Amino acid sequence: MIVAEWKPIPEVVEKLRGHKKVLVVGCATCVAECAAGGEREVETLAPLLRMAMIKDSNPIEVCTNTLERQCEWEFVEGLAPTIMEVDAVVSLACGIGVQALAERFSEVPIYPGVNTTALAIREEPGLWAARCVACGDCVLGETLGLCPIARCAKSILNGPCGGTRDGGKCEIDENIDCIWHLIYERAQARGKVDALLEIKKTKDWSNSDHGGPKRILREDLRL
Amino acid sequence: MSDRFEPEILVLYCGRALADHNHLPEGTKQGAGFKVRFVMMPCSSKIETRDLVKLIEQGVEGVLMVPCLENKCQFLVGNVRAEKRMKYARALLDEVGMGADRLSMAQGWNLSSEELMALADERASAVRPLGRNPLKGVKL
Numbered sequence: 001m002i003v004a005e006w007k008p009i010p011e012v013v014e015k016l017r018g019h020k021k022v023l024v025v026g027c028a029t030c031v032a033e034c035a036a037g038g039e040r041e042v043e044t045l046a047p048l049l050r051m052a053m054i055k056d057s058n059p060i061e062v063c064t065n066t067l068e069r070q071c072e073w074e075f076v077e078g079l080a081p082t083i084m085e086v087d088a089v090v091s092l093a094c095g096i097g098v099q100a101l102a103e104r105f106s107e108v109p110i111y112p113g114v115n116t117t118a119l120a121i122r123e124e125p126g127l128w129a130a131r132c133v134a135c136g137d138c139v140l141g142e143t144l145g146l147c148p149i150a151r152c153a154k155s156i157l158n159g160p161c162g163g164t165r166d167g168g169k170c171e172i173d174e175n176i177d178c179i180w181h182l183i184y185e186r187a188q189a190r191g192k193v194d195a196l197l198e199i200k201k202t203k204d205w206s207n208s209d210h211g212g213p214k215r216i217l218r219e220d221l222r223l
Numbered sequence: 224m225s226d227r228f229e230p231e232i233l234v235l236y237c238g239r240a241l242a243d244h245n246h247l248p249e250g251t252k253q254g255a256g257f258k259v260r261f262v263m264m265p266c267s268s269k270i271e272t273r274d275l276v277k278l279i280e281q282g283v284e285g286v287l288m289v290p291c292l293e294n295k296c297q298f299l300v301g302n303v304r305a306e307k308r309m310k311y312a313r314a315l316l317d318e319v320g321m322g323a324d325r326l327s328m329a330q331g332w333n334l335s336s337e338e339l340m341a342l343a344d345e346r347a348s349a350v351r352p353l354g355r356n357p358l359k360g361v362k363l
């Protein structure tokens with residue numbers, strides 16, 4: 001899922017100064033799963049913003065809505081009647097959802113209420129960890145299903161780097177597994193250590209953001 | 224008539240924290256220099272962060288949550304969850320300048336209604352220095 005985290009509330013409050021009626025919009029998909037922007041979080045942030053703005057001597061009216069998906073035009077369209085009644089929006093969706101609102105309702109300021117931080121999995125309740133950075137040339141087939149791009153601090157393809165701590169933890173953080181240590185362990189368990197020694201073809205980074213803004217065109221799906 | 228500030232306290236207590244399920248009737252009661260409402264909950268974990276924040280937004284001066292003792296929860300970890308949410312909600316209130324101390328928690332077991340009232344009294348003393356809730360009476 002796409003993972004996001006709340007921005008510091010004062011940062012959002014700063015943006016709302018001068019506005020009179022604000023809509024806080026959530027998204028019931030990824031950001032709800034990571035407890036940053038679903039209905040629960042929308043209904044938590046709204047009263048906090050009202051309180052913060054009163055403390056700031058700038059009382060505002062705050063209304064709320066949570067879309068099923070903020071990154072799909074069909075759902076975004078449902079906000080049209082409400083948008084007419086507010087003078088700003090705080091979106092708790094990922095950066096994609098925020099931009100969808102800003103594109104559809106370009107006449108209204110849309111402020112992000114979260115920082116979008118990762119493509120991650122929920123490892124345990126309350127703990128999410130990165131699994132992918134959308135590199136555009138997936139190597140999971142060669143790395144036994146463990147991603148060295150997203151999960152190695154140096155994104156190296158021929159690890160480990162030499163800094164792995166005792167116990168197989170990454171040198172940058174004792175709480176993070178050295179992914180190359182895990183790859184090696186998995187290879188050993190499968191009797192595939194030799195395959196790790198093979199020379200790999202050069203990774204093509206041009207299909208990621210290194211190749212400029214990504215567009216995917218599928219003629220078979222176009223009208 | 225004195226206009227002495229009488230904080231309004233809301234006590235959310237786990238039904239198991241009281242002796243013999245001797246629940247207090249709902250409705251506002253007058254304490255010594257404060258007003259208090261008692262609300263029984265089936266488990267303290269039923270209260271979410273958004274509920275705690277909203278209660279303060281609605282104008283009460285202080286909320287006291289009284290879960291049962293650790294290891295006594297009928298849902299095993301309900302009171303542990305409640306404690307974590309309380310900690311998070313307190314931090315959020317602090318972030319918006321409302322004061323974390325408007326929310327607090329005190330575990331209870333086998334309490335009499337007098338003991339619960341005494342806890343509310345303590346809470347009232349703790350929130351009095353924070354003054355009136357600036358959201359009190361504000362039409363939202």
Ligand code: SF4
Nearest residue numbers: 132133135138139147
């Ligand atoms: S190799 Fe690239 S596409 Fe595959 S999981 Fe890692 S970052 Fe994602």
Ligand code: SF4
Nearest residue numbers: 152159161170171178
């Ligand atoms: S210790 Fe492992 S995960 Fe950390 S930077 Fe080195 S190879 Fe990458």
